Amino acid sequence: MKILCFAGSLRSGSLNKKYVGVAAGILRSMEGVEVRTVDLADFPMPVFNQDIQDKGFPQAVVDLAAEVKAADALVISTPEYNGSISSVLKTTIDWLSRDPLNPWPGKHVCLLGASPGALGAVRGLWHSRQPFEVLGCHVYPEMSGLPRAHEAFDAEGKLKDGTSQERLKKLLTGYVKHYLR
Amino acid sequence: MKILCFAGSLRSGSLNKKYVGVAAGILRSMEGVEVRTVDLADFPMPVFNQDIQDKGFPQAVVDLAAEVKAADALVISTPEYNGSISSVLKTTIDWLSRDPLNPWPGKHVCLLGASPGALGAVRGLWHSRQPFEVLGCHVYPEMSGLPRAHEAFDAEGKLKDGTSQERLKKLLTGYVKHYLR
Amino acid sequence: MKILCFAGSLRSGSLNKKYVGVAAGILRSMEGVEVRTVDLADFPMPVFNQDIQDKGFPQAVVDLAAEVKAADALVISTPEYNGSISSVLKTTIDWLSRDPLNPWPGKHVCLLGASPGALGAVRGLWHSRQPFEVLGCHVYPEMSGLPRAHEAFDAEGKLKDGTSQERLKKLLTGYVKHYLR
Amino acid sequence: MKILCFAGSLRSGSLNKKYVGVAAGILRSMEGVEVRTVDLADFPMPVFNQDIQDKGFPQAVVDLAAEVKAADALVISTPEYNGSISSVLKTTIDWLSRDPLNPWPGKHVCLLGASPGALGAVRGLWHSRQPFEVLGCHVYPEMSGLPRAHEAFDAEGKLKDGTSQERLKKLLTGYVKHYLR
Numbered sequence: 001m002k003i004l005c006f007a008g009s010l011r012s013g014s015l016n017k018k019y020v021g022v023a024a025g026i027l028r029s030m031e032g033v034e035v036r037t038v039d040l041a042d043f044p045m046p047v048f049n050q051d052i053q054d055k056g057f058p059q060a061v062v063d064l065a066a067e068v069k070a071a072d073a074l075v076i077s078t079p080e081y082n083g084s085i086s087s088v089l090k091t092t093i094d095w096l097s098r099d100p101l102n103p104w105p106g107k108h109v110c111l112l113g114a115s116p117g118a119l120g121a122v123r124g125l126w127h128s129r130q131p132f133e134v135l136g137c138h139v140y141p142e143m144s145g146l147p148r149a150h151e152a153f154d155a156e157g158k159l160k161d162g163t164s165q166e167r168l169k170k171l172l173t174g175y176v177k178h179y180l181r
Numbered sequence: 182m183k184i185l186c187f188a189g190s191l192r193s194g195s196l197n198k199k200y201v202g203v204a205a206g207i208l209r210s211m212e213g214v215e216v217r218t219v220d221l222a223d224f225p226m227p228v229f230n231q232d233i234q235d236k237g238f239p240q241a242v243v244d245l246a247a248e249v250k251a252a253d254a255l256v257i258s259t260p261e262y263n264g265s266i267s268s269v270l271k272t273t274i275d276w277l278s279r280d281p282l283n284p285w286p287g288k289h290v291c292l293l294g295a296s297p298g299a300l301g302a303v304r305g306l307w308h309s310r311q312p313f314e315v316l317g318c319h320v321y322p323e324m325s326g327l328p329r330a331h332e333a334f335d336a337e338g339k340l341k342d343g344t345s346q347e348r349l350k351k352l353l354t355g356y357v358k359h360y361l362r
Numbered sequence: 363m364k365i366l367c368f369a370g371s372l373r374s375g376s377l378n379k380k381y382v383g384v385a386a387g388i389l390r391s392m393e394g395v396e397v398r399t400v401d402l403a404d405f406p407m408p409v410f411n412q413d414i415q416d417k418g419f420p421q422a423v424v425d426l427a428a429e430v431k432a433a434d435a436l437v438i439s440t441p442e443y444n445g446s447i448s449s450v451l452k453t454t455i456d457w458l459s460r461d462p463l464n465p466w467p468g469k470h471v472c473l474l475g476a477s478p479g480a481l482g483a484v485r486g487l488w489h490s491r492q493p494f495e496v497l498g499c500h501v502y503p504e505m506s507g508l509p510r511a512h513e514a515f516d517a518e519g520k521l522k523d524g525t526s527q528e529r530l531k532k533l534l535t536g537y538v539k540h541y542l543r
Numbered sequence: 544m545k546i547l548c549f550a551g552s553l554r555s556g557s558l559n560k561k562y563v564g565v566a567a568g569i570l571r572s573m574e575g576v577e578v579r580t581v582d583l584a585d586f587p588m589p590v591f592n593q594d595i596q597d598k599g600f601p602q603a604v605v606d607l608a609a610e611v612k613a614a615d616a617l618v619i620s621t622p623e624y625n626g627s628i629s630s631v632l633k634t635t636i637d638w639l640s641r642d643p644l645n646p647w648p649g650k651h652v653c654l655l656g657a658s659p660g661a662l663g664a665v666r667g668l669w670h671s672r673q674p675f676e677v678l679g680c681h682v683y684p685e686m687s688g689l690p691r692a693h694e695a696f697d698a699e700g701k702l703k704d705g706t707s708q709e710r711l712k713k714l715l716t717g718y719v720k721h722y723l724r
Binding site: 010011012041045046047048049050051081082083084085086087088090091093094097123127130131133134135 | 191192193222226227228229230231232262263264265266267268269271272274275278304308311312314315316
């Protein structure tokens with residue numbers, strides 16, 4: 001089972017890059033799971049504009065579409081902006097859905113979210129499900145929002161709190177088990 | 182009452198640019214209403230990235246924030262992408278909310294949507310409400326989705342169908358009346 | 363300005379009945395505001411069923427529709443069930459929308475929510491907005507979710523925490539001011 | 544594979560009872576699929592009220608929980624009321640989630656919707672996903688909204704339009720195939 005991991009954020013110090021890094025570490029310890037992590041900052045896309053598409057897809061779209069196509073499942077940790085999906089995640093979904101390869105239909109997706117606030121990106125997570133589901137993805141029902149994420153990681157990017165680590169591990173174990181059933 | 186109109190789309194032939202153009206024409210005929218229309222393509226923004234913000238806001242963000250700040254109310258016609266908000270509208274909302282001017286709180290917003298499909302962008306419209314409402318905007322309850330929009334306009338950009346024109350006029354009349362109450 | 367307050371819950375010890383009680387107390391101290399509180403348990407309705415409607419509206423529907431009609435605005439505190447609207451609130455909305463009086467269009471609504479959980483009913487609150495907005499209600503953008511509500515009230519039903527009290531007062535002040543503008 | 548079918552409506556002439564009946568007929572023709580259809584009107588429940596729960600679960604809750612528990616997957620056709628979930632479907636979800644048997648987690652759910660309107664219950668369908676997903680159900684991404692449903696069925700309850708029939712068959716085939724993978 002090939003799982004592609006990335007964060008729905010571009011900035012270098014992103015809490016969601018840390019959180020998906022923790023998730024990738026947990027997944028790597030599971031048998032039969034092959035993990036690949038990419039950084040959306042390495043696939044720079046303009047905001048979706050059909051006039052650009054008509055002149056040819058940006059190379060980053062073509063490349064990331066191939067990465068998603070090659071995976072069986074995704075684990076995405078994504079911030080909430082203004083109670084909804086992050087700009088870069090929506091841009092990524094929309095560009096790849098237009099690519100001739102459209103890699104989304106039938107893909108399994110697990111959504112995580114880290115946020116400095118008390119609500120752990122919950123509104124953003126629920127809004128992020130819908131475009132994936134419209135595109136035919138199987139979005140895993142359980143999601144994991146990490147509140148007060150700015151205080152959650154140690155210097156090595158590990159979760160300080162054992163309970164949060166265990167909860168994430170349980171979620172990812174269930175996700176992999178559901179895929180492999 | 183100053184109303185700023187724009188489309189949540191970048192491409193030059195956008196159906197939503199046409200639809201918001203029709204709305205602007207209707208609004209211009211109303212007494213006491215001052216209408217200004219802008220094109221988001223004239224405010225080119227990268228996808229939101231806090232690393233860019235930390236180096237200084239793009240001029241387009243500063244300029245569009247001032248346009249929104251100067252308005253009492255907005256009329257936005259926006260496409261649906263994959264059953265959710267358009268990338269460019271989300272990017273615009275997020276960038277402006279980070280600008281020191283943050284022009285959103287308390288602003289009145291009326292959402293329209295044009296779509297070639299049968300559902301008239303209805304899922305996208307409902308998803309587009311939430312970030313505005315999280316930011317403290319009063320989003321007018323009624324919205325107008327125009328289905329089969331690729332066949333809806335004549336060569337001059339007018340709505341061919343008198344019923345659609347009347348429905349839009351009624352909606353905008355209610356919106357202005359509600360603001361001016 | 364006449365404000366009708368109720369909770370989206372039936373049980374006698376409801377945390378949301380307490381929370382809307384606190385809200386009503388705050389509203390009563392405001393000038394020009396007339397407050398009336400009702401208990402949905404006094405308006406017992408069956409689950410919506412058009413076969414029942416065809417035989418005649420239950421008296422509780424007729425009576426509550428008149429209560430809502432007589433108000434300018436509503437303050438509703440509602441629990442979240444399974445991440446969505448409460449059964450009794452949805453039943454109430456649906457029955458009243460079918461009543462010949464349909465009292466919803468144009469009504470101002472402020473939504474509060476109390477929950478024993480950490481998220482303060484946030485998913486339920488966002489789901490509860492939509493049917494009101496579809497019916498033409500102006501739902502105030504700001505909402506107040508009270509997390510860990512089972513520990514939030516003293517024996518007299520007052521909020522123990524001064525910050526929660528102040529936050530609610532600020533929200534309700536803004537709501538009334540917006541209505542009276 | 545045992546599939547339980549029901550409509551999210553109580554009235555006897557319900558369009559959604561007809562639509563789920565068509566779905567059940569299609570499912571019955573598939574190999575390895577065992578179909579059972581129930582009518583929520585045969586499981587009469589009051590609106591959810593914890594005071595009632597505290598005195599003992601209504602027999603209808605206990606009985607329907609057992610029906611759902613015994614199934615591997617569900618096909619539910621549900622109307623939209625005021626742009627959101629139907630009262631009876633929400634009541635059913637909430638009551639069963641409180642039952643000691645809580646049959647929802649891990650269950651596969653396919654949502655259909657019939658509506659006399661042009662939008663085919665699309666807002667209601669998207670709102671209906673959320674409580675199921677919060678409860679841990681795998682809601683199939685594709686859904687089927689049947690617009691203008693009051694004109695869609697012949698006297699024997701069959702779909703007049705071959706395209707609608709084929710679309711539904713394709714959706715259900717994909718659903719069963721996904722479950723059996």
